Amino acid sequence: MYAKTTIGIGNLATYTVPCADTPSTTYNEIGLGNNKQHVKMTITAGAGVHWGLSVGWRPGYQNPS
Numbered sequence: 001m002y003a004k005t006t007i008g009i010g011n012l013a014t015y016t017v018p019c020a021d022t023p024s025t026t027y028n029e030i031g032l033g034n035n036k037q038h039v040k041m042t043i044t045a046g047a048g049v050h051w052g053l054s055v056g057w058r059p060g061y062q063n064p065s
Helices: none
Strands: 004-009 013-018 041-045
Touching: none
Parallel strands: none
Antiparallel strands: 004 013, 004 041
C-alpha cells in the first residue's frame, strides 16, 4: 500500500494525496467566503511522511481570523 497524506478542511472538504517517491506539489483551492470563520484544518500522514501546507487568502477578501 502506498503512503498518503489527508488534508481535512472542517466539514467543507477532504483531500487525500498519494505520496510520491520524489518531492512533488499538489494544489487545491477552496473558497470559504466571509461567512466561514475559525475553520479547523487537520493533516494526517503516516510515519516518515514529510509534508508542507500553505494557507492564504486573496486581496479583497476579509483576512482569516
